[in-house]
Amino acid sequence: MPATNRSKLSSFDADRVRRAVQQTVSGPLYSFCEYDTESFRPLYIDDRTIALYDSSDEMLEHFERIHTHVHMDFMQIELFRNTLFPTAERVEYIATSMDVLKLLRVYVGDEALLLALAPDEPVEPIVAVIKETVGWPRNQNS
Template sequence: MPATNRSELAAFDADRVRQAVQETISGPLYAFCEYNTESFRPLYLSDDTVSTYDSRDAMLEHFEKIHTNVHMDFMQSKLFRNTLFPEAERVEYITTSMDFLKILRVYVGDDGLFISVDPAEPVVPIVDAIKATLEWPANQNS
């Protein structure tokens, strides 16, 4: 049975967003987490994801390592918005694709979503589903 938690960090209904993402993708959802510059909270972890770790502590340690780095996403998105492309209203997402996994990090105001899916999964339908579920911030340029 997958591991699940209720949303506590995001200023929006991340649980509803997770459901929309799960209804949109054709392959597996490996992980769905909410995060900000201070915290990282897994909301959904598939059985496959959980089984890749030797223990719960090993899994949490790896997630902490991930969060130590993904908080830099907010700094990077500000670099893109404010310095490199000041005409942009927002950086909506960043995608990293590996041979076994695709990670999508979506930014909604001061909150982020960390989503891992199959590498063949198209990204744009996921982002469109998130946008359709949320009131997307009009301008994140700060």
């Protein structure tokens, strides 16, 4: 059975966003998390992901290890906006595709969503439904 938690970090309705994303993905949604520079909260973890770990503690330790690196996303946003592409108003998302999965990080101001998807999952429809559900843009990266 998948694990779910209610959103506690996001100023927007991340639970509603998760439900919209789950209706949009064409393949598996392995995990859906909310995070900011300080905190990380898994909102959904599917059975396949849970089965990869010997215990929930091991899984949460791995997720925490991931968070120690994804918080650097917010520093990258500043690099892209202020240094590399100063005409850009915002960075909306970053996708990282690997042979085993695709990580999609979507930024909503000083908060973000981290989704683990199948490697061949198209990200544009997911980003579009997130934008629509959140009411985009809301002070994006300002």
